[in-house]
Amino acid sequence: MKRILAIFLAVLLFVIPLSGCKNNETKLRRVVLNEVTRSVFYAPLYAAVSLGFFEAEGIDLEIVTGGGSDKSMTALIAGDAEFALMGPETGVYVINEGASDHPVIIGQLTKRDGSFLIAREDTDNFSWEDLRGKSVIGGRVGGMPYMTLMYVLMKNGLNPGVDVEVINNIQFNLMGGAFEGGTGDYVTLFEPTATLFENNGSGYVVANIGLESGEVPYTTFMVMPDTIKSDPELVKSFLKAIIKAQAWVQNATDTEIAIAMAPFFPDADQTTLEIVAKSYRETDSWMTTPVMTEDAFTRLQDIMEINGELAARVDFARLVDNSFALELLKELK
Numbered sequence: 001m002k003r004i005l006a007i008f009l010a011v012l013l014f015v016i017p018l019s020g021c022k023n024n025e026t027k028l029r030r031v032v033l034n035e036v037t038r039s040v041f042y043a044p045l046y047a048a049v050s051l052g053f054f055e056a057e058g059i060d061l062e063i064v065t066g067g068g069s070d071k072s073m074t075a076l077i078a079g080d081a082e083f084a085l086m087g088p089e090t091g092v093y094v095i096n097e098g099a100s101d102h103p104v105i106i107g108q109l110t111k112r113d114g115s116f117l118i119a120r121e122d123t124d125n126f127s128w129e130d131l132r133g134k135s136v137i138g139g140r141v142g143g144m145p146y147m148t149l150m151y152v153l154m155k156n157g158l159n160p161g162v163d164v165e166v167i168n169n170i171q172f173n174l175m176g177g178a179f180e181g182g183t184g185d186y187v188t189l190f191e192p193t194a195t196l197f198e199n200n201g202s203g204y205v206v207a208n209i210g211l212e213s214g215e216v217p218y219t220t221f222m223v224m225p226d227t228i229k230s231d232p233e234l235v236k237s238f239l240k241a242i243i244k245a246q247a248w249v250q251n252a253t254d255t256e257i258a259i260a261m262a263p264f265f266p267d268a269d270q271t272t273l274e275i276v277a278k279s280y281r282e283t284d285s286w287m288t289t290p291v292m293t294e295d296a297f298t299r300l301q302d303i304m305e306i307n308g309e310l311a312a313r314v315d316f317a318r319l320v321d322n323s324f325a326l327e328l329l330k331e332l333k
Contacts, residue, residue, distance in 0.1 A: 027058055028055060028058055028059065028060040029059055029234070030060045030062060031054075031059050031060065031062070031082050031083070031234070031238070032061075032062050032063075032064060032080065032081040032082055032083075033045075033061055033063050033064070033081060033082070033083045033084065033085060034063075034064045034065075034066045034071075034072045034075040034076060034080070034081035034083075034084045034085070034086075035063055035064070035065055035066065035072065035084075035085040035086075036065075036066055036067075036068060036069050036071075036072045036084075036085060036086040036087065036172075036219070037065060037066075037067065037068075037172060037173060037190065038065045038264065038265075039114060039190040039191060039192075039193075040190075040191040040192050040265065040273060040276045040277060040280065041110060041114035041190050041191060041219070041280060041285065042085065042109060042110070042219065043249060043257055043260075043261055043277060043280065043286065044109060044242065044245040044246045044248075044249045044286055044287075045063075045085065045109065045245065046260060046261045046263075046264045047245045047248060047249060047252075047257065047260040047261065048061075048241045048242055048244065048245035049061055049063070049264075050260045050261070050262075050263055050264075051245065051248065051260060053240075053241035053242075053244045053245055053248075054238075054241045057237035057238070057240055057241050058237060059234075059237060059241065063264075064080075064081065065173075066084075066086070067172060067173040068140060068143070068171065068172045068173070069086040069087045069090040069140075069143055069144075070090065070140070072086040072090070073086060073090045073091075073094065073103070073222075076103055076222060076224060077094075077103065077224070079224075082223065082227060082234070082238075083221055083222065083223050083238060084103070084221070084222045084223075085109065085219060085220070085221055085222075086219065086220070086222065087143060087144035087219060087220070088105055088108075088217050088218075088220045088292075088297070088300055088319070089143070089144055089147070089300065089304055089309070090222075091104075091105055091220075091222060091314075091319050092300075092301065092304065092310070092319065093142065093309075095314050095318065095319060096310075096311040096312055096314065101224070101225060101226070102225075102319075103222040103223060103224055103225075104222065104223060104224075104225055104228060104319065104320070104321045105220045105221070105222055105292065105319055105320045105321065106221055106222070106223055106228075106235060106239060106290070106321055106322075106324055107220065107221040107239055107242060107290025107291075107292075107324075107325055108217050108219070108220045108221075108287050108290055108291070108292040108296075109219045109220065109221065109242070109286070109287055109290070110218045110219040110285055110286060110287065111215050111216070111217065111218060111284070111285065111286070111287050111296070112210035112211070112213065112214065112215050112216060112218055112283065112284070112285050113144070113145065113148040113209040113210040113213050113218055114190050114191065114209075114210055114218065114219075114280065114285055115145050115148075115149075115188040115190050115194075115209045115210070116188065116189060116190075116191070116194040116205045116207065116208055116209060117136070117186055117187075117188055117205070117206050117207040117208075118179065118186060118187050118188070118189050118194060118197055118204065118205060118206070119186050119203060119206045120185060120186075120203060120204075121204065122204040123204070123206060126206040126207060128152075128153070128156035128157070128158060128207075129156075129157075129158075130206075131153070131163075131164045131186065132163050133163070133164070134165070134185040134186060135164070135165035135166075135167055135184045135185050135186070136149070136164060136165070136166055136167065136184055136185065136186035136187065136188070137170055137175050137178060137179055137183060137184040137186070137187040137188070138150070138166040138167060138168055138188055139168065139170075139172055139175065139188065140168065140171070140172055141168045141309075142307075142309050143172065144216075144218055145172070145188055145209075146168060146307075147303055147306075147307045147309060148209055148210075148213045148216070148218075148303065149166065149188055149209060150166065150306075150307050151213055151303050151306055151307070152212045152213050153166070154306065155212070155213075156212075167183065167184055170183070175187055175188070175189065176189055176193050179197075179202075179203065180197075180202050186206075187203070188209060189203075191279065191280065192265055192268045192272050192273060192276050194276075195268075195272050195275055195276050196267070196268060196272060199272065208279075208283060210283055210285060211283055213303075214299075215296065215299070216296065216299050216300055216303060217292050217296045217297060217299075220292065221238075221239075221290070228321070232324075235324055236324055236327075239290055239324050239325055239328055240332075242290055243289065243290060243325070243328055243329065243332060244332075246286065246287060246288055246289060246290070249281075249286055250286075250288060254274040254277045254278045254281070255270075255274055257273070257274075257277040257281075258270050258273035258274040258277055261273055261277070289325060289329055290322075290325040291322050291325045291326060291329070292320050292322065297319075298316075301313055301314070
């Protein structure tokens, strides 16, 4: 009898820890984020996942790549994702289309264009005049990559459609492949694709679009208003993980950032990831907090207006909700 009791107690002691682990696992809530594209440009997001910042907030984050802001917006509105990472211009479009139940921006991740101009031939003396009479694959009409490129071209005295052909009928995630296939004299690409192209001789980085265009709220986190009303703690937990990652990236080395991002870029070696991490850090591309300023939002709409894509100005407070980010920043001080 004593032997049976001893065996029972031993089994019980073994089962209790397992059941405790299982309960800890079930506490994680599966949450879907639809990202516009996969890019090292979004380093703080990937770091938040790999460093366990989301898990610490009880979130098991699944990242789905939409392949365009329109697709990410559709996924968010349809309820296929709780959060979306995309250009803020998409929110402006939805409001101007008359939608009353439109997504809300709760945080900003990047503050300038993250794309680079890639040429077929290497040059040490690039000038924007080199594009005169040439063609460039520029993205989808109305998207931030396209509008920023148009803004930069005009800023440098080139009239799109007259002085330079801007190809705009190729899907965002297919632009690199189209360029490799022979389309266009130039193409704009994000990292790590830009560096990978240069490494394998498919093209050469000749200009940084983000430095040419200046600061602009380029990539933001959006959520539906119903989620804010019904589950504010989820929104708060999500942003808390992002804030931790934004702070971590500011002090981490290029190597540490590369290691944190590696699981999301299996085709890129660590050296490449270090190079592009350094590039985005040196160009001051990442936000230090998720708070978007009204001045930045005004500049965004200025660029949209120059491109003829702004039907009407949208009030800052109607699309942007900084309340969660501001509250968290006070708590985390």
